[in-house]
Amino acid sequence: MTGKRRRRSAKDGGYFRAVRSTAGTSMLIALFGLVSGLFLARVLGASGRGTYAAIIAYTMTAATICEGGITAAICYFVAKNPSQGRDVVRTGALILFVIGVAVAAAGMIAAPWIATGDSDAVAAFRMAFMAQPVIFAGSCWVFALQATSLSSWNLVRLTQPAVYSILIVLVVLGQTLTVTLAVWCMTASIVIQAVLAAILGGRTLPGRGHVRRDVGVDLARYGSATTLSAIPHALASRLDVLLLAVLVEPAQLGRYTVANSIITVGIPLCSAFGLVAMPRLAASRSSESSPASRGSGVLRIAFVAMAASLLTGTVLVIAISAVAPFLLVALMGEQFRDSVDLLWLMAGGVALFGCNRAMHEILRGLGENLAVARCEFVDLVAKIALLAGLTPAMGVSGAAIASSLASGITFILLLRSVLVVLDTPLATVMVRFRQLISARRGQHMRKTATSTGRGSTV
Secondary structure (H helix, E strand, O other): OHHHHHHHHHHHHHHHHHHHHHHHHHHHHHHHHHHHHHHHHHHHHHHHHHHHHHHHHHHHHHHHHHOOOHHHHHHHHHHHOHHHHHHHHHHHHHHHHHHHHHHHHHHHHHHHHHOOOOHHHHHHHHHHHHOHHHHHHHHHHHHHHHHHOHHHHHHHHHHHHHHHHHHHHHHHHHOOOOHHHHHHHHHHHHHHHHHHHHHHHHHHOOOOOOOOHHHHHHHHHHHHHHHHHHHHHHHHHHHHHHHHHHHOOHHHHHHHHHHHHHHOOOHHHHHHHHHHHHHHHHHHOOOOOOHHHOOHHHHHHHHHHHHHHHHHHHHHHHHHHHHHHHHHHHHHOHHHOOHHHHHHHHHHHHHHHHHHHHHHHHHHHOOOHHHHHHHHHHHHHHHHHHHHHHHHHHOHHHHHHHHHHHHHHHHHHHHHHHHHHHOOOHHHHHHHHHHHHHHHHHHHHHHHHHHHOOOOOO
16 A cells, blocks of 8 residues: 555656646746746837737637647657657648648738738748748657657757847847847747757657558647647637737737737746646557556546646746736836736636646647637637627727636646546546645645754654
């Protein structure tokens, strides 16, 4: 009995160590994103920041939809079958490059219809789409590292926002920053990230690998199921920005973007629990894994990821909502005062959104992509209906309320799907949640007592 407890403690400790590393990296990434976003808003102004937000929203949405779930499939199959990892990466890279070329061509043609009447914005849009082939192909190694080396994966994830922030500062020091130059900096940082990922990935998965038809079929099958959830998720997560880009002035969109970037700063921390759980759950389904790593271990990992992400998101949102009014205007100026109200309207949904992201990864690690797709489709429909009903009358405030309500609906659906897959009733989850809180509190109290000497014996 004692040996079993020790083995469970070691597994949980390894999981939480990985989460702490991933969460720390995610928070640094979020910090870089927040600082660079606020810096861009300060330098470009509300109008320029809104234009840049529209460019990023359209290009990232196109990338998420069109990559066909191949990146998630690469992570899943590298974790499930490490011996075939290099073939998976080689095959996936070829598929992603071909898709990237098609996306680049379509985006360059569509740019004048997206940014009507603004030649500089059209040029920036085209520049962002031109880089898509390299960005697509380079992402294969990033996702392979998630399955093989979390430390290398975290380093690669941190590289892009760090390099981007440095490049932005260097541009501002040398000349006037424009939206076009900001897009150049973003593209360069992603390319550097891809090169580093390929170098580190070559060490964790040695050999050349081969393009294999059967591997391509497996990637396409898993990826297509992932795409069924990725498309509605990508549309739903950016639908507010996409809609506001054509309904309101760029200045209003800029204020909305700033509020969103601040209140969502803790999302990467919440997502870390799911990102670490996903390859572990995939490995538990592998024929290469031992029977001891299956069964109750799957339930434990899934439950800890859900509970911890929800608790973390709630605490962070409360803290950010409390301090934002005192700092936002002081840092950004009077033109962003309205962002405070928008931030509060988004807070409720954001507290649940981080847990939603974790549950996405849990279901994908268990191979239940279609369950994610069903939940995300309902989320998209609900968000469209809410945005259509609230945004025309309430503007950016209506969009903030619609996003929060849609996140709540998705949370309920995803939680139900996870419980069905794990064959676990909600009452059991509540009991384990209380046990988790008590265990973590007791561990913290023991550490405190030891550090102060009250827990020592003579």
